[in-house]
Amino acid sequence: MNIEFNQTNQKIMFVLVLLCLALSGMAQQDLEKELETIPQEREKVTATFKSGKLINLHTNETIHRNELDFKVDHRFGDIAGDNGGISQFFGLDNSTDIRIGFDYGVSDRLTAGLARAKGATAVQQLIELSLKFRLLQQTSDDRMPLSATAFVSNTIAAVKANKDDPTAATSYSSFTDRMNYVSQLILARKFSPGLSLVLIPSYIHRNYTQFNDQNDLFALGAGGRLKLSKRMSLVVDYTVPFRNKEEKQYLETLNQTRFYNVLGAGLEMETGGHVFHFNFTNATAIQEMQFIPQTTSSWTKGQYRWGFSISRRFSFNKR
Template structure:
């Protein structure tokens, strides 16, 4: 009762900003206004890139991602049923929410690029969560992975997939996902990324920075348009060398529709990237939308609650 009287008095007399602080003092850190913003994205991935989302504690996420062949160009068209006869990459993953902020996972991908047969261990941690009161205006999530290829070594030392030692098979990604949800309709994410590959081809780059931009535009309660784009900072010397040998690198662009169907989040998407892992699609994408080299892909996510809540 005393709280009610105090609350009424505050609401009637104090400015709004003061009221906010006093409510915070009364109700402690659980004040509604300081609640973290949720569902910035509906899934842990936007399309190719990570979203800021992590799994809830005790949730196991079984994920299957698939990228078909080129829809158009010399590898597509009606003879391949617009790429559906081929698969450029397939990833099967188990990811688990250790806490509400920390996710760990294991995956196996077919791989597409210099390496194939990719085994990944990943971790994702929510460093900051956007709050409704804008005290924390953005969410920041850290993503990192380490990947090893189990493919057979090339016999030619000049090939990037010639493995003299085990560490030649490795690569890793570190990425920040800086996200903000604007109202109920629009979410954006900026993804500064760093890719390290232990062994690369001649004049390729062991270390590469990239900047990703992702977004989600919600049409209804269950359907949203999603897109992401990664700009890779490949140096001019490397670009010139590979272009002189007939290989041109492109930035990855993915657009798609996200459909929430109860326990599933279904992604129907199109992208020029042939690979699924950041370790490959950031530095090694050689297909482009303008030549019809984009493909249908999907990410299916099925979550199982294993308790812990």
């Protein structure tokens, strides 16, 4: 009797185990279906770039609310060519442009900027007011495949007006003549933790220019960041201005020079709260309203220069 009872129990237990396994499989399938129907939260991609600028071009990055970013940019003279070499200590004896700026995070999406630059042309003593607003942010599921940020600036030239030459770029007759405007749409994508690219269509308007120069100019810039190590990256950018052919030829003949596209390359280093850029570029100016329409230096002639930028961020958020 005991033997028969044990065999019966074994059969019952075997059937129950099979039944439980079947029910478990059905329940798992139902749970998976339910989970598939639950909308997953879109994770936003952050830190596409580590700084608000590459070398010459802006990135899509804005500053967090109640944070202040202090930045110093410096451009030296030509490394080689007629104005470089050992006699000028490869450009270190000269300074083509210097910029000191402050950017403040009004919100996580809106950054307001104030800067003062030397200026690299006859238009000098530049005061820049800027706004940077994040329109779109890339998501990890690619439902939003890229980030988009709008940048606008108004630069005022405080240099003394040239009253002797009415064709000069600084022959100002009113305060509005000193105004210069830049508008950019910054399109960026982080392809991987080590690679980010940016594309920037730009529009520049200068209220007053040298005789027969363009007041309005379109340009297209592109750049990228390639991570080399935990704290070091390669950064590069390139800008193509679209000039009117007739006016370009007139100015090149008048000034005995040529206009060139702008190429920059360098290293980005993170050191705690600082981000340091060490770079080379043929642009003598730092601000968009000058280096995009007025770069007359060529890499092939040795007319490229050392440059650096260093930024330090401060937080005023209450703890």
